[in-house]
Amino acid sequence: MTSSAHDVVVIGGGVTGAGVARDLARRGASVLLLEKEDYGAGTSGASSWMIHGGPRYLEFDWRTTRLSAEDAGKIVTIARHLVHRVVFLIPVLPGDKHNLERLETAMEVYDRFQPLKLSNHHLRLTPDEARRLEPGLTDAMLGAMTMEEWGVDPHRLTWANVQDAVEKGARAQNHSRVVNLIRDGRTVLGVRYRGPDGGLHEARARVTVNATGPWSPELGRMAEVDIALRPAKGIHIVYDRRVSNFAISCDAIDGRGLLMVPHGNFTLAGTTDDDFYGDPDDLEVTSDEVDYILQAFDRVMPSLREHRAIRATAGVRPTIRRWRSYEDDLSRRYEVVDHAAEAPGLVSVIGGKLSMYRLMAEETANLVCVKLGLEASCTTGSAPLPGSEVEPEPAQELARRFEITALAAARLQTRQGCRAPRVFEGRPERGLVCRCEPITIAELRYAARLEQVRTLADAFRRVGLAAGPCSGALCLDRAAEVVGREIGWSPSQRRQAVAEFRAELWLGRAPVLDRWGWAEQELVAGANRA
Amino acid sequence: MPEPTGSRGDRVSALSRLALAYARHQARRWSGRGGRDGGSAAERLYRPEHYLALSADERTLLPAMSRCINCGICSLVAGRSGDAYLPDLVSAYLRPLPQLPGVATDLELNGRPEADLEAAAAACPVGVPLPAVAAIVRRLATS
Numbered sequence: 001m002t003s004s005a006h007d008v009v010v011i012g013g014g015v016t017g018a019g020v021a022r023d024l025a026r027r028g029a030s031v032l033l034l035e036k037e038d039y040g041a042g043t044s045g046a047s048s049w050m051i052h053g054g055p056r057y058l059e060f061d062w063r064t065t066r067l068s069a070e071d072a073g074k075i076v077t078i079a080r081h082l083v084h085r086v087v088f089l090i091p092v093l094p095g096d097k098h099n100l101e102r103l104e105t106a107m108e109v110y111d112r113f114q115p116l117k118l119s120n121h122h123l124r125l126t127p128d129e130a131r132r133l134e135p136g137l138t139d140a141m142l143g144a145m146t147m148e149e150w151g152v153d154p155h156r157l158t159w160a161n162v163q164d165a166v167e168k169g170a171r172a173q174n175h176s177r178v179v180n181l182i183r184d185g186r187t188v189l190g191v192r193y194r195g196p197d198g199g200l201h202e203a204r205a206r207v208t209v210n211a212t213g214p215w216s217p218e219l220g221r222m223a224e225v226d227i228a229l230r231p232a233k234g235i236h237i238v239y240d241r242r243v244s245n246f247a248i249s250c251d252a253i254d255g256r257g258l259l260m261v262p263h264g265n266f267t268l269a270g271t272t273d274d275d276f277y278g279d280p281d282d283l284e285v286t287s288d289e290v291d292y293i294l295q296a297f298d299r300v301m302p303s304l305r306e307h308r309a310i311r312a313t314a315g316v317r318p319t320i321r322r323w324r325s326y327e328d329d330l331s332r333r334y335e336v337v338d339h340a341a342e343a344p345g346l347v348s349v350i351g352g353k354l355s356m357y358r359l360m361a362e363e364t365a366n367l368v369c370v371k372l373g374l375e376a377s378c379t380t381g382s383a384p385l386p387g388s389e390v391e392p393e394p395a396q397e398l399a400r401r402f403e404i405t406a407l408a409a410a411r412l413q414t415r416q417g418c419r420a421p422r423v424f425e426g427r428p429e430r431g432l433v434c435r436c437e438p439i440t441i442a443e444l445r446y447a448a449r450l451e452q453v454r455t456l457a458d459a460f461r462r463v464g465l466a467a468g469p470c471s472g473a474l475c476l477d478r479a480a481e482v483v484g485r486e487i488g489w490s491p492s493q494r495r496q497a498v499a500e501f502r503a504e505l506w507l508g509r510a511p512v513l514d515r516w517g518w519a520e521q522e523l524v525a526g527a528n529r530a
Numbered sequence: 531m532p533e534p535t536g537s538r539g540d541r542v543s544a545l546s547r548l549a550l551a552y553a554r555h556q557a558r559r560w561s562g563r564g565g566r567d568g569g570s571a572a573e574r575l576y577r578p579e580h581y582l583a584l585s586a587d588e589r590t591l592l593p594a595m596s597r598c599i600n601c602g603i604c605s606l607v608a609g610r611s612g613d614a615y616l617p618d619l620v621s622a623y624l625r626p627l628p629q630l631p632g633v634a635t636d637l638e639l640n641g642r643p644e645a646d647l648e649a650a651a652a653a654c655p656v657g658v659p660l661p662a663v664a665a666i667v668r669r670l671a672t673s
Contacts, residue, residue, distance in 0.1 A: 058548065060541055087576055101559065105552040120575060129569030133576075135586035146572055240596055241625040245581050265625035306593035395632045405613065406633035407622060436600075436621045469621050470600045516656055520599035 002201045006032045006171075007372055009191050009205040011178050011219060015044040015154060016349055017211030018161035018172075019361030019380065020368075025168035026383065027369060027376035032203050033162065033170060034193055036177035038458045040158030042280070043213045044354060045461060046315025048236065048271060049263050051075050051083060051355045052149040053117060055110040056257060064333055065113055071359045072117035072150060074381040075157075080388045081417030082156050086261055088147040089125070089134050089246040091300050097255050100124075100143045107145050119148035134246050136303045146246070151263045154354060155461040156415050159451060160385040167386065174452050176201075181208065181222045181346075188223050188345035196454055207368050210348040214280040214316040223343040227350060228321035231280065235289045235314045236270030237512055240469035243267045243307045252296040260297060260304065264414060265437075266467070269293055269304070276316050283314040285511045308516060310471055311508035320351040336363045347371075387417025404430050408438045415443075415463060422446070433482055434475040436468025441482055448486035456501035459483060471505055473524040580628035580673075588666050595620055595663050597656040604660060608650035611664055612637045616650055620658060623667045630670040637671050
């Protein structure tokens with residue numbers, strides 16, 4: 001067993017934990033970040049990929065809307081290469097929860113917050129105008145509004161926070177599961193964890209931060225503290241491309257608002273929001289959940305069913321516990337909990353949402369700094385994340401310099417920003433390993449070497465491996481070879497890595513496959529048998 | 531007035547403020563000061579950012595284009611279109627639509643003849659309309 005000592009151990013490598021590690025490292029603390037699976041693999045990655053102010057919170061919680069909008073503005077500034085504008089078109093149909101005038105009232109109020117996140121005010125559209133902008137919308141529409149938000153790749157956002165923390169002196173390890181806490185009486189002195197090598201390690205720290213999202217109660221039990229959440233499961237359907245010009249919102253059968261959002265080169269439709277009492281490590285998407293979403297969009301965008309869904313994602317929101325509320329009415333507010341009375345040395349950050357991760361991290365770091373006696377102030381709201389330091393060169397220029405396709409260059413820049421040329425340093429292998437995204441061998445090698453890719457699922461999160469329409473049909477064996485060469489997998493380990501990732505992908509694919517998806521699946525199975 | 535923060539009292543306060551905003555909104559509508567030409571404004575704001583990529587006719591073809599199962603038969607029949615491998619037109623290019631205007635160089639024929647897309651489409655086992663795909667991708671890439 002190896003042992004190390006730090007000012008702070010942060011448990012949980014979702015976007016909040018990564019943000020806490022970044023914030024503290026930038027203030028000069030020595031930090032160890034531990035993630036049991038991969039960065040952003042839990043709640044962060046299963047989100048709607050939105051940095052938004054949340055107009056629906058205006059009915060409950062204006063402070064959340066303001067804080068969200070303010071912090072969204074900061075995230076948009078520090079993570080320029082990871083964000084993209086998402087323009088919503090909100091159609092109003094007869095019988096909807098909000099009629100046109102009520103909806104426009106909400107939009108007018110929300111317009112006050114829009115400048116905080118560098119967004120334009122809403123526009124009111126007649127049915128004809130709305131259909132001209134978005135041809136698939138239903139004829140039954142009475143009118144529509146536009147509303148601007150921001151989209152973000154939560155996997156890369158999480159990684160960028162980890163990367164910045166590491167560049168400022170932190171240590172970060174994925175595939176490192178905390179097995180118990182080191183305690184002296186009730187005082188928490190650090191953690192014991194199983195590292196990626198399978199070995200048991202000990203890390204002592206003056207403060208231990210529990211940023212494990214829906215796993216917070218489980219970690220709390222290790223310190224004999226009660227953390228009360230009301231976890232909610234949410235699923236999304238993923239389509240293989242942008243199936244609409246604008247993001248579309250609609251009412252579900254129970255009146256909940258659902259979203260269909262074109263991001264980069266795919267579309268997310270969701271989400272459900274159901275109380276969840278199971279194991280957050282064992283999530284399954286049911287056909288009922290998929291049907292609930294599709295049924296809602298049948299009313300506003302009937303053609304959605306004709307498009308090709310390639311997988312579904314599932315996650316658990318760590319909502320703060322409250323009685324007598326429908327799941328959907330629960331606020332996405334957060335709390336930073338100092339367990340000084342019952343478990344000195346332990347701090348938890350619970351609740352919240354992706355849009356507010358930076359603010360949650362800042363408040364957590366503020367508390368930790370008081371405990372450590374550190375007086376440095378927070379810089380995460382203004383210091384750019386790695387890749388956003390300067391404007392990237394035009395994609396065609398990058399493509400010409402490194403002899404790759406312009407599409408590969410443009411997609412690479414959405415992940416690496418101005419640091420894209422770095423992936424070609426050393427061995428500039430320009431061939432494509434994944435054609436759908438597309439991903440060069442050089443980028444995958446770079447991720448395996450420098451971005452802690454230890455499984456093919458990690459590569460999915462870091463570079464988008466198998467995220468496209470073929471869902472890995474064509475690229476997994478090649479990818480296993482590239483990653484395996486870099487991190488020393490034997491041939492049998494490569495085969496095992498492919499089999500494990502295929503099984504993982506299948507869990508998300510099975511609930512949504514159409515006949516073309518099945519045909520592709522058959523083709524791949526046949527090719528693998530041959 | 532402090533902003534509501536989520537308690538029951540604050541919810542009442544939030545709803546009251548929304549009610550006041552609603553009254554103001556209705557007053558503006560009734561006085562004829564509420565109208566704006568939203569359609570034209572949206573065109574001006576969002577067309578330059580390539581949000582309005584596909585026409586209505588092209589949109590109706592999109593589901594058929596998504597059927598591609600990446601079997602590669604089309605490329606065996608017809609080779610490449612410029613530097614692009616034919617299945618990539620569907621699986622890679624016809625996806626990040628707002629980014630396509632930056633990738634025109636990938637699709638330049640550089641004096642080579644265009645692939646026989648009709649023959650490729652005829653060989654496609656799932657009926658992807660490849661000539662239409664290529665036309666849309668080229669139009670967007672050069673727009």
